[in-house]
């Protein structure tokens with residue numbers, strides 16, 4: 289589904305992403321891990337054509353993401369609050385995002401019913417603007433809105449950060465269930481080794497922009513990653 293080819297990004301003379309050849313198959317749930325500044329967000333931003341690589345390319349279904357827009361039809365993402373519209377209420381925002389996918393107000397209301405538990409009574413009908421929600425609740429709004437288009441590819445940057453433990457567990461169940469029902473391909477960056485090894489079937493470890501490890505998760509993965517990061 290995705291190929292990162294000889295992909296390089298440099299800031300101020302420092303290479304922050306340097307990936308020779310990396311393939312992501314359809315239906316995989318990938319956990320991208322690495323210390324602060326490893327290049328995770330930069331990699332996601334190139335995948336979503338928010339920034340351009342200095343050289344190399346990102347292919348989504350064999351097409352360069354910076355050369356055409358086909359990938360936008362099946363790709364959903366939530367990287368940060370910049371994806372939200374601060375002066376709207378969650379209802380207005382969901383309606384707006386729904387309209388981009390030709391969903392009526394009634395369709396959107398119906399869609400949101402499945403997120404009742406995930407929202408935990410904190411998102412809808414609160415009579416406040418998105419800017420006034422906590423960061424964790426903003427994350428919930430962004431993730432639910434991203435999933436509205438029924439994507440084939442989902443990209444989430446540190447989705448567990450700022451979520452309460454209950455919602456973290458619900459988010460993991462949601463990702464697992466979308467994988468089994470829709471063969472969703474998911475890329476998640478996270479500093480939470482516990483969650484990432486639980487929900488992901490493959491881990492890619494970045495360090496200074498390079499892929500240091502790339503392996504399928506098993507019962508030893510968490511311990512191996514903890515050992516790596518405690519060195």
Ligand SMILES: Nc1ncnc2c1ncn2[C@@H]1O[C@H](COP(=O)(O)OP(=O)(O)OP(=O)(O)O)[C@@H](O)[C@H]1O
Nearest residue numbers: 299300304322323324325326327328329330331477
């Ligand atoms: N616009 C920019 N201008 C200059 N340097 C940048 C820019 N964007 C990212 N960087 C640098 O690129 C490196 C990689 O940053 P990136 O945000 O991709 O790392 P990350 O793995 O997501 O880190 P974190 O875990 O802290 O979120 C960092 O050194 C960062 O300072």
